[in-house]
Amino acid sequence: MSENEERTDGFSAEERAAMKERAAELRAEGKKGAKKADGLQQVLDRIAQLPPEDRALAERVHLAVTKAAPDLTPKTWYGMPAYTNADGKIVVFFQDAAKFKYRYATLGFQDxxxxxxxxxxxxVYALRTWNDDVEKKVVELIRAAVS
Incomplete structure (x- = not known):
């Protein structure tokens, strides 16, 4: 994030624009790219539907996953933002607190x-807030998960 870019609890306008551009690039790659673009759009749409507290966390998780493991492919899984490996298997997912009326969101990993x-x-890890320490731990977990 640049010095001039205001930090918010969610995606910045620049981050939103970059994700839309990436989705368009994927669609331009053909059938396989279109599938990835559709998955990305489904994840972004699902995140946009979340209550504000969950949405802010899901946006930060999405950015952490795409930064730490760019080879993972976003898709929805049981209505949750999730990220798959090259074999199409779920590696990591985000479950919002509102989904099952929990007091915290969760970051989970599959086998x-x-x-x-x-x-x-x-x-599975409880997520109540996002800060630099949480981001560092999440990035470490994601990098380990794909190693």
Whole structure:
């Protein structure tokens, strides 16, 4: 983010424009690119429908995923923003708090994520707010998940 760009709880106008441009580029690539563009649009549309607190978190998660793991493909999964690997398997997803009336949103990882650590490891994380420490941890998890 540049010095002149105002930080908000959600996507900036520049970020929104860049995502729309990326979707258009994907559609221009043909059938495979169009499928990716459709998935991206579905995720962006779903995020836009969320209540404000969930939307702000989902937008930040989306940016963290696309920054840390640009090879993951966005799509919706059970109505949630999710990101798949090259095999089409869900690696990471965001579940808004409002979906099941929870007091927190969750960031979850499926079995395609490379987070294994012995016989027991966490695969779902509660998200209540977004800050630099949360972003750093989320990026670390995503990078580990796709390693």
């Amino acid at each position: 395609a994520a490379n987070l294994d650590d012995g016989d027991l490891w966490p695969v």
